[in-house]
Amino acid sequence: MSELSVNHLLGIKYITKEDIDLIFKTADHFKEVINRPIKKVPSLRDITIANLFFENSTRTKLSFELAEKRLSADVINFSAAASSVKKGETLIDTVNNILSMKVDMVVMRHPNPGAGIFLSKHIDACIINAGDGAHEHPTQALLDSFSIRERLGEVAGKKVVIVGDILHSRVALSNIYALKLLGATVKVCGPKTLIPKHIESLGVEVELDIRKALQWCDVANMLRVQNERMDISYFPSTREYTQQYGVNKDILQSLDKEIVIMHPGPINRGVEITSDVADSGQAIILDQVQNGVAIRMAVIYLLASKIKQ
Amino acid sequence: MSQKVLLNAVEVNIILNRLACQLIENHEDFIDTVLIGIQPRGTFLAERLKKLLVEEYNIEAVKLGYLDITFYRDDFRRNEKILEANTTQIDFVVENKKVVFIDDVLYTGRSINAALTAIQSFGRPLEIELLCLIDRRFRRHLPIQPNYRGRQVDAINEEKVKVSWVENDGEDSVFVVNT
Numbered sequence: 001m002s003e004l005s006v007n008h009l010l011g012i013k014y015i016t017k018e019d020i021d022l023i024f025k026t027a028d029h030f031k032e033v034i035n036r037p038i039k040k041v042p043s044l045r046d047i048t049i050a051n052l053f054f055e056n057s058t059r060t061k062l063s064f065e066l067a068e069k070r071l072s073a074d075v076i077n078f079s080a081a082a083s084s085v086k087k088g089e090t091l092i093d094t095v096n097n098i099l100s101m102k103v104d105m106v107v108m109r110h111p112n113p114g115a116g117i118f119l120s121k122h123i124d125a126c127i128i129n130a131g132d133g134a135h136e137h138p139t140q141a142l143l144d145s146f147s148i149r150e151r152l153g154e155v156a157g158k159k160v161v162i163v164g165d166i167l168h169s170r171v172a173l174s175n176i177y178a179l180k181l182l183g184a185t186v187k188v189c190g191p192k193t194l195i196p197k198h199i200e201s202l203g204v205e206v207e208l209d210i211r212k213a214l215q216w217c218d219v220a221n222m223l224r225v226q227n228e229r230m231d232i233s234y235f236p237s238t239r240e241y242t243q244q245y246g247v248n249k250d251i252l253q254s255l256d257k258e259i260v261i262m263h264p265g266p267i268n269r270g271v272e273i274t275s276d277v278a279d280s281g282q283a284i285i286l287d288q289v290q291n292g293v294a295i296r297m298a299v300i301y302l303l304a305s306k307i308k309q
Numbered sequence: 310m311s312q313k314v315l316l317n318a319v320e321v322n323i324i325l326n327r328l329a330c331q332l333i334e335n336h337e338d339f340i341d342t343v344l345i346g347i348q349p350r351g352t353f354l355a356e357r358l359k360k361l362l363v364e365e366y367n368i369e370a371v372k373l374g375y376l377d378i379t380f381y382r383d384d385f386r387r388n389e390k391i392l393e394a395n396t397t398q399i400d401f402v403v404e405n406k407k408v409v410f411i412d413d414v415l416y417t418g419r420s421i422n423a424a425l426t427a428i429q430s431f432g433r434p435l436e437i438e439l440l441c442l443i444d445r446r447f448r449r450h451l452p453i454q455p456n457y458r459g460r461q462v463d464a465i466n467e468e469k470v471k472v473s474w475v476e477n478d479g480e481d482s483v484f485v486v487n488t
Contacts, residue, residue: 002393
């Protein structure tokens with residue numbers, strides 16, 4: 001057991017618990033590396049990686065680019081807004097043009113679910129999914145579970161509630177897969193309109209009352225309401241959403257235990273969580289960001305090791 | 310597969326004492342010296358030498374760290390086997406210190422070459438020396454030689470030199486294994 005069972009990271013659905021354990025073990029070493037005075041290792045000096053972002057991103061793009069540079073890979077960046085995609089080029093054509101410049105690995109974010117899977121069937125390069133529509137965001141789920149493991153010792157047996165816009169969230173789906181694989185119990189909580197039908201078939205429970213959910217859990221992962229993906233109104237107003245599902249200091253203090261607060265970012269302060277919660281010692285939001293670099297280094301390193309010379 | 314004993318426990322012990330004395334000759338009180346065991350197998354030798362220096366030769370200030378060179382190796386993607394990392398633990402400043410790399414077997418020199426790059430991530434040492442228990446001659450790929458060697462061995466390429474330690478393998482010994 002020292003290599004991944006897959007050649008691409010398209011989603012948590014396609015990997016095993018052993019894969020996650022290997023990624024975490026490798027990320028432990030990279031976390032030590034990125035805390036050294038010189039934070040760079042030469043492993044990937046003969047690998048070129050293209051970051052293809054067909055959708056906006058700040059954290060994930062920076063995190064991937066930093067991870068790639070820390071591994072000494074050559075990096076090229078592409079964002080759809082400033083490209084020939086606007087002129088009508090297809091995804092395969094765009095990617096094949098980039099690959100003909102001898103690129104070994106592609107990190108792709110795309111608004112369409114399944115874009116990574118589609119691409120993996122048509123090109124030879126190794127693909128890492130950095131978020132495909134409302135489908136999956138595997139590296140976010142890995143860094144979330146890695147952060148839980150770091151804070152609470154292990155993920156198995158822990159109770160995690162994912163709060164908010166589950167319907168439009170790739171983070172929620174990937175997190176559910178990862179947490180279940182690692183042996184956690186998962187509940188989702190949010191307005192009924194933002195919880196997909198049949199989500200129980202993934203082995204999670206639905207809780208509509210935020211207080212009950214928080215009282216039950218060890219970890220609450222607060223998601224952002226994704227207004228940009230909403231074609232209709234799913235709740236009456238942001239104010240009402242905040243009153244019903246927002247987490248503030250008063251709610252946390254009314255619980256009889258201290259729970260861990262997570263957020264994948266970007267935070268809408270005052271909507272899903274208040275500033276005093278986001279900046280409190282219970283929140284591990286910035287740890288998640290730091291762990292994101294280590295996790296992405298591990299994923300890239302392990303996938304790159306499978307690229308034949 | 311046949312194997313012959315190169316060094317038994319008594320001989321290993323004599324060599325360890327000699328190596329400790331040679332280190333003291335050059336580094337005296339070890340105030341400006343740090344020992345770095347190269348992961349994975351160099352750590353046993355490094356721990357043993359530290360123990361000797363502290364307990365037998367009453368040197369208190371011996372600093373020991375472990376350096377993993379996996380991410381600095383030059384054979385990434387060139388091996389069938391995927392390279393698995395070990396823990397790096399260096400809890401002191403390497404800047405301006407005399408560093409002694411400690412490894413069990415010196416063969417091609419490529420691990421030490423990687424270690425020379427890796428240690429730079431922790432600062433600029435004043436100087437770097439190399440100590441090894443077994444020095445396999447005639448198979449060096451790089452111009453790297455030890456400053457302190459336990460025993461020089463002329464083994465052919467098909468042979469493997471295996472170092473066992475009480476802590477890990479039940480006994481102190483060195484074998485030449487014919488594969």
